[in-house]
Structure formats: structure tokens, C-alpha cells
Amino acid sequence: MQLRHLEIFHAVMLTGTITAAARLMNISQPAATRLLLRAEDQLRYKLFNRVRGRLLPTKEALVLQAESEKLLAGLENLRKLARNLGTASSGHLRIAAAPALCLELVPLAITRFRQKHKDVTFEVETRQYADLVRTVLTQEVDIGIGFDIPPHPGLDLSPLAQGHFYGAFPAAQEKSLPNLVKLNYFTRQPFIGLRSDDPLGSAFSATLNLAGVKLDPIVEVKTNQVALALVEKGAGAAIVDQYTAAARNPAKVAIRRLQPSLPFAVQVMRPKHGPPGLLAGQFGSALDWAEKSIATMLSAPAA
Structure with missing residues (x-):
């Protein structure tokens, strides 16, 4: 029959x-x-x-x-x-991202994507650099999003944006801060530093060395979110990525552009030898929209 x-x-x-x-x-x-x-x-x-x-x-x-x-x-x-x-109107998408990108970028992108694809579900993990790359390579997640990821034979890397660092200060200093903050300005007050054992921290340390600026942190932290929390409590000033800066509480943290500006790359990772995944591919447009939305929250950094 x-x-x-x-x-x-x-x-x-x-x-x-x-x-x-x-x-x-x-x-x-x-x-x-x-x-x-x-x-x-x-x-x-x-x-x-x-x-x-x-x-x-x-x-x-x-x-x-x-x-x-x-x-x-x-x-x-x-x-x-x-x-x-x-x-791509239904399905399940697994995402791993650097912690700073899970404050604003990933939530905005998911919200945007589900406006058109309400049957799509998500699983989101925050991962530090080494763990982030590993979960993508082993296909534990469909896509990874991170900062300054070096080339790897097992990864397909797609540029998402060029981000910038910002100065973060206790809100009580708002009126006394210059519009553009030079790196040596941070030598005048307690500084909260980012450890240099991932690409973002390493790039930042290299920039300081090139500028001939030595900053002695009172506290070294692993993530920008912890640095921002310390700034909120008045422990000192920090230099954080723009995605962490965009998620600040303006009543507690003042943000300033740096001079010169310190750029970094934001990239999307997929396993090179895994299935391409239509859902993951289409989610890229939501990430692009979210990134542009965040960029408008802060003034363009000085050249």
C-alpha cells in the first residue's frame, strides 16, 4: 500500500x-x-x-x-x-562564552532570536579561555564566543566585533574624572588588575608594557565582573572590557574612554570538523545585532 x-x-x-x-x-x-x-x-x-x-x-x-x-x-x-x-524555528542550541559576554551580549542575542524562533531552547555556559576552546573542540557546545582567540587547526573562527577597554571608577569620582583617561592616570589610585593567563589579560599586559606604564594592582582577579564588583564597593579603579562596562550600575560605577584606546577581538568559534548546524549559523545574525546594540550604550572610544 x-x-x-x-x-x-x-x-x-x-x-x-x-x-x-x-x-x-x-x-x-x-x-x-x-x-x-x-x-x-x-x-x-x-x-x-x-x-x-x-x-x-x-x-x-x-x-x-x-x-x-x-x-x-x-x-x-x-x-x-x-x-x-x-x-531554524525549533531546536536546541548550546553556547559557551567568556563570562563578560554572558552579562549583556548573549542574553540580548537570545532574546532577539527567540522573538522569531519561540520553539528554540538554549543552554548557556560561562567558560574561561582554555575551557572555552576545549568545549568547542570536543563539540560539547555548538558555538563558543570569546576574546582574542588564537588560530587553531580544529576551530573555525569568525570575527564578531572589535571591542575596547574602558576605565571603571567608583561613582563618587564621576565629577573629577577627565573625559579621556590616560593609562598613567591609574597609577594615582588603587588599581584592580586582570590576570594575564588568558588572551585578553595577556593583550592588556602587553599594551601596558609598550606604553611604558607599570600598574601595581592591589588585587588581581580572573574576570572583569569581579573587577567591576570591587569598583562598585569603592576598592579602587579597574580597566574592563566594553561588555562588562555596559552591564555596570551607573549609580555605582563611572565609565571613561581610554587614551589611547585599547582594542581586542571578539570571535565566534565552531568546531571545524563538526556538522555546520543551521541553527548555530542563523544565531550569528542575532549576535551581530546584540553587539551593535551594546556598542551604542557607550561612546565610541577615542582613536
């Missing part, structure tokens, strides 16, 4: 007449009649008896009905899945 035969059988069972079944299947009445006759010919028994203008199911048809409904329901689910895969 072919699929088309199952469809005409199901249509007649639902409607009771060949005319209504043809209308349901969007075919002509003669075409529907031919389909039903071919189905009965292949089965070698009748499926329906004509009684006063209606088609009544035989005992054999009633036995077939339950299984045919299961099969057609499964087929419809398969069709929906195929459509959803093509439009």
Missing part, C-alpha cells in the same frame, strides 16, 4: 464520501476514485461499501485505521521537523 493510497484511505475515513475526500486532498474526484480503486486492487479486498451515497468502512478498513493514523501522524511530525530544520 503506497503512501498516496494511505492518504486517500484516511481522507475517506474522515469524510465519508469520495467527493469530500478529494476536496480534502485538493485533487479531482476522478483522481480520488482512481487512487481508492488502486489501493483496493493492491490489497485484494474492499475498504469501503457504498450505502445510500456514503462510503462505509469494511471490517478490514477498521482494522487498518488505527495503524494508518499512527503512520500519518508520524509522517506529519517528520514534515514539521524537516520544515523547522530549514527555518
Whole structure:
């Protein structure tokens, strides 16, 4: 029994007449009649008896009905899945990102994406550099988002944006701060430093060395969020990435551009040898929108 035969059988069972079944299947009445006759010919028994203008199911048809409904329901689910895969309207996306990117960027992107794709679910993990790269390489996540990721033979790296560092100060200093803060300004007060054992911290340390500025931190931290929390409590000043800066509480933290500006790269990582994933690819446009939205929250850094 072919699929088309199952469809005409199901249509007649639902409607009771060949005319209504043809209308349901969007075919002509003669075409529907031919389909039903071919189905009965292949089965070698009748499926329906004509009684006063209606088609009544035989005992054999009633036995077939339950299984045919299961099969057609499964087929419809398969069709929906195929459509959803093509439009990324459903599915599950696993994301790992640097902690700073999970404050504003990733939440904004997810919210934006789910406005059009409400059936998509997410799993989000914060990871430091080495762990972030590992989870992408081992395909524990679909995409990773991080700062200044060096090239790797197992990774596909896509640039998302060029970010910048900002000076973060206790809000009580707001009125006394210059509009543009030079690096040596941080030698005048307690400084909260970022450890240099990941690419972002390493790039920052290299910039300080090139500028001939030596900053002796009172506290060294692993993440920009911890640095920002210390600034909020009045422990000192810090230099943080723009995504952490955008998530600050303006009543507690004053933000200033740096001179010269200190740029860094924001990249999206995917496993080079894993399946491309339509969902992950389409999520990239939401990340791009979120990044541009965050950039407008802060003034453009000075050149």
C-alpha cells in the first residue's frame, strides 16, 4: 500500500464520501476514485461499501485505521521537523562564552532570536579561555564566543566585533574624572588588575608594557565582573572590557574612554570538523545585532 493510497484511505475515513475526500486532498474526484480503486486492487479486498451515497468502512478498513493514523501522524511530525530544520524555528542550541559576554551580549542575542524562533531552547555556559576552546573542540557546545582567540587547526573562527577597554571608577569620582583617561592616570589610585593567563589579560599586559606604564594592582582577579564588583564597593579603579562596562550600575560605577584606546577581538568559534548546524549559523545574525546594540550604550572610544 503506497503512501498516496494511505492518504486517500484516511481522507475517506474522515469524510465519508469520495467527493469530500478529494476536496480534502485538493485533487479531482476522478483522481480520488482512481487512487481508492488502486489501493483496493493492491490489497485484494474492499475498504469501503457504498450505502445510500456514503462510503462505509469494511471490517478490514477498521482494522487498518488505527495503524494508518499512527503512520500519518508520524509522517506529519517528520514534515514539521524537516520544515523547522530549514527555518531554524525549533531546536536546541548550546553556547559557551567568556563570562563578560554572558552579562549583556548573549542574553540580548537570545532574546532577539527567540522573538522569531519561540520553539528554540538554549543552554548557556560561562567558560574561561582554555575551557572555552576545549568545549568547542570536543563539540560539547555548538558555538563558543570569546576574546582574542588564537588560530587553531580544529576551530573555525569568525570575527564578531572589535571591542575596547574602558576605565571603571567608583561613582563618587564621576565629577573629577577627565573625559579621556590616560593609562598613567591609574597609577594615582588603587588599581584592580586582570590576570594575564588568558588572551585578553595577556593583550592588556602587553599594551601596558609598550606604553611604558607599570600598574601595581592591589588585587588581581580572573574576570572583569569581579573587577567591576570591587569598583562598585569603592576598592579602587579597574580597566574592563566594553561588555562588562555596559552591564555596570551607573549609580555605582563611572565609565571613561581610554587614551589611547585599547582594542581586542571578539570571535565566534565552531568546531571545524563538526556538522555546520543551521541553527548555530542563523544565531550569528542575532549576535551581530546584540553587539551593535551594546556598542551604542557607550561612546565610541577615542582613536
